[in-house]
Amino acid sequence: MHSTISRRDALLATGFGGLLMPASLSHAQPxxxxxxxxxxVTILSGPAxxxxxxxxxxxxxxxxxxxxxxxxxxxPVRAIFVDEGPGVEHTLGEIRRxxxxxxxxxxxxSISSGSCLACTPVAEExxxxxxxxxxxxxxxxxxxxxxxxxxxxxxxTPEVLAPLLYTLKRKPNLRSVAVINQDYAWGRDSxxxxxxxxxxxxxxxxxxxxxxxxxxxxxxxxxxxxxxxxRPEVIFTTxxxxxxxxxxxxxxxxxLFERSTLVMPLAESSLERVGHAxxxxxxxxxxxxxxxxxxxPADPAKxxxxxENYRRxxxxxxxxxxxxxxxxxxxxxxxxxxxxxxxxxxxPSDAQLARAFHGLEFDSLTSRIKIxxxxxxxxxxxxxxxxxSGDLPFPVMNDMVIYPPELITAPVGQKSVDWLKTLTPxxxxxxxx
Amino acid sequence: xxxxxxxxxxxLLALAVLAAASTTPWLVFVLTLALAKGIAVLGILLLxxxxxxSFGHALFVAFSAYTVAFLxxxxxxxxxxxxxxxxxxxxxxLLVGLFVVRYREIFFGMLNLALSMVFxxxxxxxxxxxKGTDGIRVPAATFLGRTLDRHGYEWALLxxxxxxxxxxxxxxxxxxxxxxxxxxxxIKTREARLExxxxxxxxxxxxxxxxxxxxxxxxGALIAMTSRHVTPHLxxxxxxxxxxxxxxxxxxxGVIGPFLGAIVFELVRVYAAASFxxxxxxxxxxxxxxxxxxxxxxxxxxxxxxxGRRA
Numbered sequence: 001m002h003s004t005i006s007r008r009d010a011l012l013a014t015g016f017g018g019l020l021m022p023a024s025l026s027h028a029q030p031x032x033x034x035x036x037x038x039x040x041v042t043i044l045s046g047p048a049x050x051x052x053x054x055x056x057x058x059x060x061x062x063x064x065x066x067x068x069x070x071x072x073x074x075x076p077v078r079a080i081f082v083d084e085g086p087g088v089e090h091t092l093g094e095i096r097r098x099x100x101x102x103x104x105x106x107x108x109x110s111i112s113s114g115s116c117l118a119c120t121p122v123a124e125e126x127x128x129x130x131x132x133x134x135x136x137x138x139x140x141x142x143x144x145x146x147x148x149x150x151x152x153x154x155x156x157t158p159e160v161l162a163p164l165l166y167t168l169k170r171k172p173n174l175r176s177v178a179v180i181n182q183d184y185a186w187g188r189d190s191x192x193x194x195x196x197x198x199x200x201x202x203x204x205x206x207x208x209x210x211x212x213x214x215x216x217x218x219x220x221x222x223x224x225x226x227x228x229x230x231r232p233e234v235i236f237t238t239x240x241x242x243x244x245x246x247x248x249x250x251x252x253x254x255x256l257f258e259r260s261t262l263v264m265p266l267a268e269s270s271l272e273r274v275g276h277a278x279x280x281x282x283x284x285x286x287x288x289x290x291x292x293x294x295x296x297p298a299d300p301a302k303x304x305x306x307x308e309n310y311r312r313x314x315x316x317x318x319x320x321x322x323x324x325x326x327x328x329x330x331x332x333x334x335x336x337x338x339x340x341x342x343x344x345x346x347x348p349s350d351a352q353l354a355r356a357f358h359g360l361e362f363d364s365l366t367s368r369i370k371i372x373x374x375x376x377x378x379x380x381x382x383x384x385x386x387x388x389s390g391d392l393p394f395p396v397m398n399d400m401v402i403y404p405p406e407l408i409t410a411p412v413g414q415k416s417v418d419w420l421k422t423l424t425p426x427x428x429x430x431x432x433x
Numbered sequence: 434x435x436x437x438x439x440x441x442x443x444x445l446l447a448l449a450v451l452a453a454a455s456t457t458p459w460l461v462f463v464l465t466l467a468l469a470k471g472i473a474v475l476g477i478l479l480l481x482x483x484x485x486x487s488f489g490h491a492l493f494v495a496f497s498a499y500t501v502a503f504l505x506x507x508x509x510x511x512x513x514x515x516x517x518x519x520x521x522x523x524x525x526x527l528l529v530g531l532f533v534v535r536y537r538e539i540f541f542g543m544l545n546l547a548l549s550m551v552f553x554x555x556x557x558x559x560x561x562x563x564k565g566t567d568g569i570r571v572p573a574a575t576f577l578g579r580t581l582d583r584h585g586y587e588w589a590l591l592x593x594x595x596x597x598x599x600x601x602x603x604x605x606x607x608x609x610x611x612x613x614x615x616x617x618x619x620i621k622t623r624e625a626r627l628e629x630x631x632x633x634x635x636x637x638x639x640x641x642x643x644x645x646x647x648x649x650x651x652x653g654a655l656i657a658m659t660s661r662h663v664t665p666h667l668x669x670x671x672x673x674x675x676x677x678x679x680x681x682x683x684x685x686x687g688v689i690g691p692f693l694g695a696i697v698f699e700l701v702r703v704y705a706a707a708s709f710x711x712x713x714x715x716x717x718x719x720x721x722x723x724x725x726x727x728x729x730x731x732x733x734x735x736x737x738x739x740x741g742r743r744a
Contacts, residue, residue, distance in 0.1 A: 044711055083706060083713070087666045088568065089656070093463045093703055100459035114567045118662035121570065125583045137567060185567035188560045215557075215566070 032347045033105070036077045038063075038332070039098035041109045041119070042134075045085035047216060050241045051111050051269065051321040055134060056081055057314050058322035059108075062329045072336045073347075084110050088118045095119050099126045106131065106353070108328045111321070113137035113185060120149045129354040133328035134321055136186065136287065138193075138416045141374045148350075150357045150371050152331045153324050154379040156186070157416040158408040159287050160193040160238070162381035163265045165408070166283055166401055167234055168202055169433040171261070176206045178232035178260075180223050180247070182239050183212040190238040190265070192417060200423040208232040220247050224254045232260055240266040245273050252277045265383075269319040271394045278395050280387045289366050289382040290323035295400050297366040306365055327364045327379075331371070334362035374412045378405035383433075401433040436606075438740065443602065443689050447595060450696065454591055461587045465659045467692075467699040468594040472601050473652035474679045474691035476645030481685045482609060483638055484621030485537065488673050489545030492529070492552050493522040493646045495668030497653030499556065502569045502663045511574040511593065511658060518654030519647050526646020527639075534638040537624075549673055556665035568664030571657050587659075594655050601648055602688040608644070609688075617641055682724050684731020693732045 040059050043052030059079050067076045080102055082094040091110070098104045107123055107130040110116045116135035123130035124146050132140065132151040136159060140151065168174060177198065181187030191210070198205055208230045211223045227235060235256070239247055244267065251257060257279045267278065268286030297303040306326065310318040339348035339356035348356070360371045370378045384397025407430070410419040450468070454461045473494055480487055497518035505514060533544045556563050563569065575581075576589050608614045616637040619627040624634045657663050666672065675698075683694020701720050705713035728735050 045714060083711075086702075088662055088664050089466060089660050090702070090706070092660050092662070093459075093466070093699075094706065096459040096462050097703065097707060101457065114662075114664050117567055117570060118660070118664075121661070139567070184557065185560070185565040188565055189567075 030347050030349055032073075033075060036072055036075050036106070036336075037102060037104040038077060038079050039095070039102065039104035039107045039109075040079045040081045040133075041084050041091060041094065041098075041107065041115065042081060043085050043111050044081070044083040047241050047243075048111060049085065051134065051319075052083075052085070054314075054316070054319055055111065055321040055325045058310065058318065058325040059329065061309060061313055062326060066329070066333070072333055073340050080104060084112060084115045088114055091115045092118055092122060095122050096126075099123070099128045104128070105350070106332060108133040108325075108332075110135050113139075116140055120146060124148050127350055129350060129357065131328045131331060131357075134324045137189065138410070141376045142410070142415050146375055148354045150331070150360075150375045151377045152327045152362075152369065152371070153288055153377050154381065154405060154409065155376060155416075156189055157193055157410050157420070158379070158381050158403070158405060159265055159285070160190050161197050161408045161420070162403040163236075163263050163283055163285050163383050164194055164197045164201070165403065165428065165431045166383040166433055167261075167263050168198070168428055169401075169431070170283075171234060174202065174205055174233055176208045176230075176232045177234045177236060178207070178209040178211070178227055178230060179236045180209075180211040180213065180220070180227065180239070181237060182215050182217075182243060184215045187212060187215075187238060191236070193420065194236055196417050196420040197423065200421055201425055201428050217243060218246055220250050221254075224251055224256055227251075227256055228254060228259060234263055235260045236263045238265050240269060244270045248274045249277050252279065257282065266320075267386075268397075269321070271396075272317050272319075275394045276388065278386055280385070280395060282386045283383060284386055284397065285381065285383045286320045286323075288320060288323060289364070289380040289402055290320040291366075291382055291384070291397060291400070292317060293396055294366045294382065295402075298363065298368060302363075303365050323365055327362070327369060327377075330364065331357065331360060331362045331369075331377075335360055372412055376409070376412075378409060380405050381408065403432060407431060439606075439687065439689065442736065443599070446689060446692065446696075447599065450591075450595065454588075458584075461591050462659065463699050463703055464696065465587070465591045465594050466656060467695045468591070468598045469652045469655035469659065470676065470679060470699070471652075471683075471692035471695035472594075472598055472655070473649040474676050474683065474695055475598075475601050475605050475688060476648035476652075477676050477680045478685050478688070478691055479605060479608070479614075479617065479641045479645050480638075481680060482614065482617040482621065483641060485541045485638070486677060487545040487645070488542045488670065488677060489547070489549030490645065490649050490676050491668045491670070491672035492545070492549035493526055493649035494653035494656065494672065494676075495549075495552065495556065495663075495665070496525050497522040497650035498657035498663045498667050499563070499569070501654045501657040502571045505571050505574060505657075509572060509574050510578060511576050511589070514574055514658065515593070515597075515651065515654045518657070519650035522650025522653060523643055523647040526643045526650075530639045530642035530646070534635050534642055546670055546673065549668055550670060553665050553668040553670075556668060563665070566665055568662055571661045571663060573661065574658050590655065590659050594659075597651055597655070598692055601651070602692070605688045613637060613640060678721060680731075682721060682731055684728075684733030684735075686730055686737065687733050689736075690731055690733030693736070697732060 042055045043049050063077050063079050084091040109119050109130050111134045113135045116132050130149045136156040138155040138157050179191050181191050262282040265285040267284035292307045335356040339353050381403045384400035386395040387398045389396040410416040454464050500521045501514045501518045616632050620634050627634050679694040679698050683690035705716040
């Protein structure tokens with residue numbers, strides 16, 4: 001019996017010994033590392049991988065480009081990708097592994113708002129700079145303040161307010177609106193923002209129907225029937241991915257697009273998949289000023305180069321998560337440059353790197369973004385109307401309007417919904433479009 | 434296997450957990466979750482003794498986790514939150530149990546599944562209360578009135594989870610050896626005989642069901658305090674399925690099985706995810722398939738075989 005136990009012991013010991021990875025930590029002015037490790041949290045499995053995989057693709061491409069150009073401050077960068085698809089608990093474990101075991105220098109964290117809400121406080125506790133590279137929830141910086149967390153794009157409020165302004169400008173006599181959103185946090189949040197903004201900017205618009213089909217639905221026939229019967233002038237939907245594709249195709253077959261104008265703030269990411277099933281004359285957005293045919297990009301050659309490289313490499317048009325990834329990586333490069341300047345060339349510590357992000361200004365593919373004191377990025381929003389293009393197999397946008405971020409983002413320290421309530425019809429006159 | 438050997442193996446496993454956690458800081462979190470899940474799986478194991486598979490025990494995990502999430506801002510001490518979470522889950526277990534213990538096999542499993550999905554939908558739909566799929570942040574709990582730093586907090590939870598795991602395992606061992614536990618096996622072999630002996634099969638199953646709900650409640654409270662963010666996903670059917678999977682992986686033959694299964698499950702998952710961000714589900718699936726195909730008693734069965742051969 002005794003020998004049995006010692007063998008067990010040995011087995012377990014070797015088993016765990018083999019599994020364990022070394023770990024020790026030291027804090028001081030760090031020496032110049034041999035590489036900059038960046039933990040990239042993105043969705044690689046499940047329905048939202050339609051965003052996560054393009055995001056990862058863009059990161060791979062951009063990191064290669066950075067390394068070909070000599071790295072950041074002469075140090076090559078390496079991305080470690082982790083999947084946030086399995087849910088919050090798994091992602092929280094992965095964040096700890098990235099920071100405590102892989103010892104990443106920086107985290108680019110997450111597409112899902114749930115992951116962002118759960119992971120940002122952990123990164124803060126671990127004192128690791130984290131860039132919220134794609135998640136949209138406005139709750140992050142409105143409910144808490146962070147030293148180490150920054151968002152390199154807009155949030156849900158401007159992303160919904162911009163299409164609302166665009167719609168109200170084009171529908172001066174708007175009487176009725178319906179909503180069909182996925183039944184989860186983003187679907188509910190985005191409708192609350194739209195409804196609050198609409199009630200403030202143009203009181204008296206009737207809500208014909210509030211439809212929240214189950215998340216991951218594949219059949220919208222009941223909802224479409226109701227929308228056809230109710231004939232709202234405008235139908236608002238912030239659905240995305242496979243669900244939006246399915247909804248557009250089913251709605252097109254039932255001719256819903258002929259009766260109502262659809263406002264789809266995330267439809268840019270579905271254009272290539274739905275093709276001309278999406279008819280002309282509907283309002284679409286891209287969670288920012290992300291569009292390969294942007295009317296006046298700051299650096300047209302840069303945007304063109306990115307689009308061409310991405311298409312050559314992945315055989316798909318770059319959609320908004322690739323722009324968001326570009327922004328996070330651009331912010332990272334700019335912040336390192338700024339931090340290196342502050343320290344006079346000594347390699348920055350985590351805290352010094354985090355400080356560099358405060359008030360940072362960096363280039364996006366199309367414009368320039370500034371990080372506010374609360375960590376929120378100020379990003380313009382582009383909204384347009386679908387139109388058939390001659391040479392592309394999917395609709396493009398015309399009548400494009402770019403909304404300046406200062407106008408449509410809730411000011412620092414204010415909760416979005418409270419701020420939206422203070423808007424007056426005069427606000428609409430000040431807005432472009 | 435005699436109880437001394439089993440106790441020794443349990444101690445060995447506990448030491449391995451502590452050794453792994455102290456050499457690799459990020460594993461503290463993963464192992465705490467694994468032990469918490471192990472406690473819930475132990476509850477499933479009790480029902481498995483009666484031949485009943487619950488595909489809805491994540492209901493009690495999520496119920497307790499949300500209880501903790503709602504109460505934590507007001508009474509933020511772990512020593513209060515843990516028993517309250519377990520108690521609430523136990524009460525819910527009694528209510529649900531009164532209904533589901535009338536059914537057996539597929540009906541039992543499916544009713545559990547259905548009820549857990551009702552709760553999941555409520556968590557998702559009652560958006561103004563539960564914040565929907567984005568979930569609720571749980572503030573850090575205090576331990577006996579003391580506020581701990583991050584490191585101390587994580588270790589305190591790991592040790593609490595370990596202590597609870599040992600307590601629950603010892604309790605389950607005594608329970609299964611008691612007449613009540615023996616009667617559970619009676620339900621599996623032939624229920625009519627139990628009734629002839631004057632033992633109410635429903636009551637036997639109900640008591641096991643409530644105990645399993647309390648264990649799932651402890652697990653949920655620990656998970657809520659560890660991950661400090663609760664989402665409706667905790668109560669989704671895949672979470673229930675995961676518990677049953679761990680039970681199969683670990684083996685239903687002994688009370689160490691659930692913990693062995695949970696630890697291996699979590700470690701395979703994190704290491705597979707670390708090595709292959711794209712294909713880790715495949716690896717996890719292959720490991721489970723191999724165990725099901727070639728080690729029908731689960732990991733614990735393999736341990737028993739190894740010991741038996743040499744004893």
